[in-house]
Amino acid sequence: MFNLFSASNVFYLIDKLIRFINSIFFLILIIGLTFALILSPPDYLQGDSVRIMYVHVPSAWIGLACYSLIGLLSILSFIFKIKNFFLINKSIAPIGLMFTSLAVITGALWGQPTWGTWWAWDARLTSMLALMIFYLLFILSQKIIKNENLSNKVSAIIAIFGLINIPIIKYSVNWWATLHQPASIKFIGSSTIHSSMLLPLMLMLLVLLLYCALIFLMKYKTEIIKIKKKNIKRL
């Protein structure tokens, strides 16, 4: 059982997974884009601009999920001293930063035709910008601090501190009067989104999640090779 999770088996599994994702990715991407740009209906109020939702919402979800995972693994790495969690965090952070930035940019592109402004300093938008800054601090701390142990500790502290921002982002639309609309999709309770729009949204989420998995696996593989390269004489 434990042999299954040995470094060489994990490495072999990563290769297999990368090949599998590569083989199905473009097919799912084309299906997702067809639904998002052609088959899904325009909104009765926002018209065709609602299609921006199919990249904006999954990007924001992924940005939030990546940061929550980084924060959680940082806490666990402090408790259990598992070095592997630092490697996972290092591999996830650039993905999270990119999708958070995309959520902010596509949000501005959606805001201009809908609200008449690219940006407003309201609670949701500002807290998403704060998330971007936490990602930047996390990545910069790993790039700037040369001592590996110290950089791992500093980045983990930044990640844990930034966790405060996650519930603020989630509940900002309920706690304050914001330009941003409240959530249409709820995990608990009934969602207010029609199935003809939910399907393309879920398809685009699947596409972007597969992409995230692909990038994560490639980055994680690179980190393993870096370690093996450093210890080549001890192999």
Next chain:
Amino acid sequence: MILNLISMNGYGFYIWLSFGLTILACAALYYRTYKTLKKYEKEFALEIKELSNIERKKILKESKIANQVLASYSQSI
């Protein structure tokens, strides 16, 4: 039909820019990640090749990862 798809009832600029930027950013991150992976695979493979015959044989016998990286590098050249 095609003109409608491009104009998206006047929202084309915002929609195509949103999708275009997302695809461009994803492609750029993929390219950068792929290049970095291949760079480290190459460096690792070259370091193994530079070892003495005995050391190389020992590493290839004991480390599956070294074997896989070497195989992957050989496929890519």
